[in-house]
Amino acid sequence: MTAPRGRPSLTERRRQETRLEIAETAATLFSEQGYDATTVEDIASAAGISLRTFYRYCAAKEDALTPLLTAGLGRLVDTLSTWPADEPLTGAVQAAFDAPASPPHLADTERARRLVRVMGGVPAIRMRWLAAGRDLQDRLLPLLAARTGAPPDSLEVRLLTTTLLDAIHIALEHWAQQDEPEGIAELTRRALDYLRIDELE
Template sequence: MSTVSTGRPSLTARRREATWYEIAEAAADLFSERGFEATTVDDVARAAGISLRTFYRYCPTKEDALTPVLTAGVSTLVEELALRPASEPLTEAVQAAFTTATAGTRYEGPGQTARLIQVMGGVPEIRLRWLAAARAMQDRLVPVLAVRTGRPESSLETRVLAAVLIDAVTVALEHWASEGGREPLPAVSARALALLRLEE
């Protein structure tokens, strides 16, 4: 994600994220009310107040309508982790990166994000996209972990560690959403990471 000198996301990035949320929220409403199969791309675009062309610029298919919101958060997590001090224990670094990545965003409170995750988990076609996106994020995390641990990117340890971390974050998000966002998301992620035995 591009940033300005203040460290905040750029205006372009914020507008893009806002459009993602508008599409995702419209899709989540329609999927909940009508069902995934009965909702068309035209329906989602119309409900989001955008053209079909704009929809397809953000989402190649209807199945992709919700995933950008969640993958953007994980992508920011990877970027934040790369900025953490090398001397910081991995569990602490991941938790700090997660907290920074979600601060000031809709991940921070229950609101729409919890419902978006619930809808995503309940629609098999969308869940497949989410799992595929999580795998892509694992690949992005590998070089960051390789630098931190001093192991080759191709090593089994580095790749398994990336998979474990992304899975832990994913499960934390799902649990947080299933509980209606009652517990602060950083606290849920901290509990999830505490269950892991991460060695650098």
């Protein structure tokens, strides 16, 4: 029996759940005991899987966090896909960050901040974080093109997409480094206001 069009099959949903479980386990260990002190064996044991299963889903330790790296931006893309075209772009970004954290692991503010510090401080993970953001450009381009009326491959839409992603990235890193940070939604709004992102549409 095939899955309805547009919906992942049961097998694929189970794979996604396993990937997310590995990612959340790795995130907990990285944030609690540090990236360098955490081994692949630690992650596999804590997730209740074999090393063979781990490597079936992750080529290396630094790949384990990929589902978490894309979670927040993926929620932004989903929000934008239903956001009225005549409403400011900053409103969609604010709504995406104000929504309940998904995965729930990121609802714990201090753990989330430690995780972002690991993501920004470990070169191998930082590279994958940046790559994950770039991969989402393909999903963002048509959404922003529809709002601007310009072709998805136009200079203007590509610049708008890159500016939006970089602003969110920098706001997250700033949030994670502060002793008493503002809310991430407010910091992101400030970043977008500073860049006058709504005026670029």
